Amino acid sequence: MSKAVSALGGVSHKGFVEVSEAGLQGMITVRGDLSSAKMKKAVKAATGTAVPEARRIVIAGDKAAAWMSPDELLILVPYTEAVATVAALEEALAGEHHIVADVSDARAMFRIKGAKASQALLKLCPVDFETLAEGEIRRTRAAQVAAALWKSAEDEFSLVSFRSAAGYVFGALEVSARTGSEPFPA
Template sequence: MAETSIYRVPTGMVLLRGEFGAVGEAAAHVAGLDVPEQRRITGGPERALAWMSPDELMLFCAPGAATGLAQALEEKLTGVHHLALDVSAMRVRFRVTGPFVREVLAKLSPADVSPAALPEGEVRRSRLGQVPAAFWASGTDSFDVVCFRSVSDYLEELLAHSAAAGPVGFF
């Protein structure tokens, strides 16, 4: 049986909050990406923009780029009520890959992670175990997971335990 891999992906992250139209336009301009639709993520593995809530976006970028992007967003949004903050030190991004990756997540989350309910590029905010997390299918056999750094060791072990238990034959 093919093995599931769980590894940390060094990632810069910029949290952006405010009136969605204004912050979305600014983020798209600064990041060079399309504004994501509700519950979606645009871009690719190097730089992506995710819809997190009706007034929140998350910009994923190279580890050293987040501070500069947050400053560029601050300048672009001068006069607009917003928050643009480098949260790279607060969050961790994991990539979980393998042939039964959806089952690894399904065993831990109340969210429906079936391909029909969670297609590639759709972001889900839920929990894995008791840990708040955001996750999305980043490929056929790949999911990205973001959580707070303070619980990242626990979540990494939880994901590993779920993967080690093997598939349950649901997906």
């Protein structure tokens, strides 16, 4: 059996903010009726959270549920728990129209940390970071690549992209975070 590795091996760059690949992360796409009792119970069992409202991410320790569309969630769990979580979700949703897919190895996650983290991101993403609240998620673009991002902590954002574009995304983040390139240097 091969050993799982993250897309970029945990690469990081320190500029006016720090950008880094977050490493292996369990990610599961769940599609179905988000308002059904079975779905709510399955998500609660898998993550310890409720099904999030539109454009929200609900985090409980090292697990989370993120709203991606009216019929889609992104479930975040430790990488080593993804396969078991998929099986548990499949069992909990049996008999109900749904799709559950482990997309852990098809995605990459990045962290953007620092007091000016939003400045690095605003050069790449058409998002109003001044109004983006903690716990709010956006599906958007990072330069020319589809991405999802949220404010994961004070002065920190998490960004998810396709693994196939991880090098491109990290390169764009690294250039955007270079010291002296702050859009609002004051």
